[in-house]
Amino acid sequence: MTRTSYTSARIAYDRAGPRGDLPVVLIHAGVADRRMWDPLWLPLTAERDVIRLDLRGFGESVTRPRGLLCPADDVLDTLTEVGIDSSHLVGASFGAGVAVEVALTRPEMVASLLLSAPGGSLIAEAAAGLRGDGRLGRHPGERTRPTRTRATCRYPGAHVGPAWRPRSRRDPRRGTAHI
Numbered sequence: 764m765t766r767t768s769y770t771s772a773r774i775a776y777d778r779a780g781p782r783g784d785l786p787v788v789l790i791h792a793g794v795a796d797r798r799m800w801d802p803l804w805l806p807l808t809a810e811r812d813v814i815r816l817d818l819r820g821f822g823e824s825v826t827r828p829r830g831l832l833c834p835a836d837d838v839l840d841t842l843t844e845v846g847i848d849s850s851h852l853v854g855a856s857f858g859a860g861v862a863v864e865v866a867l868t869r870p871e872m873v874a875s876l877l878l879s880a881p882g883g884s885l886i887a888e889a890a891a892g893l894r895g896d897g898r899l900g901r902h903p904g905e906r907t908r909p910t911r912t913r914a915t916c917r918y919p920g921a922h923v924g925p926a927w928r929p930r931s932r933r934d935p936r937r938g939t940a941h942i
Contacts, residue, residue, distance in 0.1 A: 765804070767823060770844045774837050775823035776816035778845065780808035785874050786850045789815040790838060793857030796822030814850075816841050818861065835864035842872060855879040
């Protein structure tokens, strides 16, 4: 059984697994708390240093939210208190949006992102406040040019394990599409 710890801001978190490599940080969906990761907890912590936390207002974190970017601050403050300079962030739904906010706010603290059904990000609402210091968006008078983005989307379907490889660049039988 994992023992729950708390930050000075009363954010509940669990940490388990062998230390040494960059830790994996699990960020829960907006309809859950850190227990949503229970099915993955034991297999992950057997091989990796893993942290999962309850964002403010969820689970055992009883501190009330204090602003738009509060969930990202919860993750950053927890990592700082635990002494982690960089980590791999894994987020589901709202947690994926929080992971993106963390990466945009402090990119040096994020080695990689794994996002599952990203959503719920508040970054768009806070964009006006971030534009002034150059952390997001463009500055007044800055020229813009069209940007090409390439993303790969996998449609829901049969389980796809780590050994899965697409047969071609565009294979609808495998559920891939390139945008």
